[in-house]
Amino acid sequence: MADEHSTALDTLLRLSELMSADLARFERESGLSGSRIRLLWTLGITGPTTQQALAEALDVTPRNVTGLVDGLSASGHVTRQPHPTDRRATRVTLTDAGAETVRDLQRDHEDLARQLFGGVPPRRLAAFVATLEETVAIFERLMEEQA
Amino acid sequence: MADEHSTALDTLLRLSELMSADLARFERESGLSGSRIRLLWTLGITGPTTQQALAEALDVTPRNVTGLVDGLSASGHVTRQPHPTDRRATRVTLTDAGAETVRDLQRDHEDLARQLFGGVPPRRLAAFVATLEETVAIFERLMEEQA
DNA sequence: TATTGTTATACTCTATAACTATA
DNA sequence: TATAGTTATAGAGTATAACAATA
Known part of the structure; x- marks a missing residue:
């Protein structure tokens, strides 16, 4: 019989797996890899x-970004434009097409959020989110201590 | 101003990132890749x-397992033994050494669970886990519908 | 015939190091 | 000198397809 602590962490890990599986579905439907999808998502935000x-945002090397942008450029999702003031960049x-993919991602994300949490009563959802956010805060502190 | 639904999903995604970062820490310390660690973890369970x-357990091809076992065999974490009844297998x-790595993983896992949830009052933790488990159930149903 | 694992081949992601162009 | 991006090289993870040994 496991501690309730461990049950909580195990269930969070299971949710991680499910979110990965959901990303894999988008990969199949779009023909894009997870790394390229993350780049597009980031670009949609910035x-x-x-x-x-x-x-920096993706926490990979510049060389890696070159490869991802090469691929997304070939598939017509992004273009390289000259930087207005810095000719190195x-x-x-x-x-x-890339913007449409990002919109699809955002729509899927919102749909999923609604399907998962739309049926949870507001008070209970608020308490749930509060605990989640405290967990994130503790976790971030732990990771900082190790860095 | 985002919906509380989206906030919940965003925070879960953030927790996924943190759990990945925590795995990356173990990767650095052990010199093992994430895929090989997952194989060891699975082997510890089965x-x-x-x-x-x-x-099947890792949801990858047999060919992939050949490569992972080759690597873990070379690093002394696993061995290939003849199957007692089926000479193909x-x-x-x-x-x-492999068993010790698995014990390290389990200990780290329990430590993390305690650090994240040890300070949460029992009633509140129980409510949190209940909502998590309902979310997993909904999510699994969604994924089945799509499959 | 079907299954287990391997060889052969290929693609993506990722990294480090050296290099070019520019700041 | 330092920074932005690319070329060169390398390794891991992953996949499909063809094959050998065994069931």
């Missing part, structure tokens, strides 16, 4: 930005 | 088992 900034910009 | 069974077994 707007047009440099590869350097993308590398490129600005990665969503094409119309 | 006990000695065939590559076929590992492929191999039984993958944890070595002492």
